[in-house]
Amino acid sequence: MTNFFRANVDAMASYIPGEQPKRGTQVIKLNSNENAYPPSPAALAALQNIDGEWLRRYPEPFGGEFRQAASQVLGVPSDWMIVGNGSDEILNVVMRACTEPGRKVVYPTPTYVLYRTLTEMQAADIVEIPYSEDYKLPVAELIAANGAVTFIASPNSPSGHVVPLEDLEKLARQLSGVLVIDEAYVDFAEGDALTLVKEYENVMIIRTLSKGYSLAGLRLGFGVASPKLLQGLFKVKDSYNIDAIACAVATAAIKDQAYKNACIAKITASRTQLAHNLKQLNFQVWDSHTNFLLVQPPQKNAEFIYQQLKEQQILIRYFPHPGLLDKLRITVGTDEQNQVLVDAIKALM
Incomplete structure (x- = not known):
């Protein structure tokens, strides 16, 4: 039988996203951190006002309109940014350029x-260094590995x-x-590493509009790095990787900081309450600076x-990993939604 694939692709396992129910399905979906x-x-409103002419033409290849808006919000020069089809594409661009x-x-x-x-796609060498049980970063080991x-x-x-x-x-x-x-969840935290x-010209910060801005279905993310680092990444990105609709909608979203911050405040308050309710059920709950909780059931029957x-019809995430x-x-x-979840867990226990 003919094998069409490179050996490393043939051997690798596919990435498995969280389950995505069909539209219209009555599901409480708490598995993908949307x-x-x-x-x-x-x-x-920006989506509703898309001009058909924008669709006839190729989009601006570097997402210039979005970069200008993000520059104003973050206080970073626009030419220090690369925009992608979700932050996953930026991760992929880094891998293609550097590994x-x-x-x-x-x-x-x-x-x-x-x-x-x-x-694995790049057939590069993988070095995985386990966190300790308290999730303290293994700094010395990471430095010694020098990837x-x-x-x-x-x-x-x-x-x-x-x-x-x-x-x-x-x-x-x-x-x-x-x-x-990778600061995908930074909007739910109190600080960041943008400085x-x-x-350091070897540092890149990656962010997404999927989490804090409620635009997971749009697919737009971006990276911030020195122009010296970006010049190599631009060489390997797709020619027109950001479509005109995504750029227009994301630009409007990132400008509306007041709305985003109001949603973040509601989510962080709900996070505190959900953590409290699960602790009342004797779950171990790790402190979170995101829009999700890592928990351990008292009987460890995850x-x-x-x-x-x-x-x-309540979806959460289980990882069959060490x-x-x-x-x-x-x-x-x-x-x-959180209360329905807690009530369902109570009934199970």
Whole structure:
């Protein structure tokens, strides 16, 4: 039988996203960390006002309109940004530009499992360094591994913890390769690592509009790095990777900081209440700086609870991976959704 694929592709496992029920299905969906609230009215208005001429022509190849808006919000020059079809594409661009067989990709685990998938696609060398039980970053081990690319998600998924800025700075200062700080959930946290980009030319911050801005279905993310680092990334990105609709809607969304911040405030308040309710049921709940919680059921029967809730049309996330077999990741929904979840768990217990 003919084998069409490279050996590393043939051997690798596919990335498995969270389950996506069909539209119109009555499901409480708390498995993919989507924002519980709708996008900004300004973003929806931009969508309704799309000019057909924008669709006839190719879009601006670097997402210039969005970069200008993000520059104003973040206080970073627009030419220090690269825009992508979701932050996942930016991760992929970094991998295409910086890795190959014989080059190492390093990251602590457990973390975003796409890092492993992207590394296997490039046939680069994988170095996974386990977090301790308290999720303290293994700084010395990461520095010693000295990857061509080192990924640090902060806040991290699925743990929800934030890596201290001083730890990230140690990595930036001592690594010779690229340090990618994945801040997909930063809107739910109290701080960020953006200052490191200005100080270290090997640092890249990656963000997305999927979480804080309720635009997971739009697919727009961006990276912030020095022009020296970006010049190589621009060489390998697709010619027109950001469509005109995504650019217009995302521009309106990022400008509406008041709406985004109001939604974040509601989610963080709900996160506190959900954590309290689960602790009352004797769950172990890790502190979170995201829009989800990592929890451990008192009987450590995580897969059973996941399956039973799924039968009741309540989706949460179970990871069949080392260190996570007895844990669940639960997206923070609306207060009403969270209460349905808690009541269902009570009934199961």
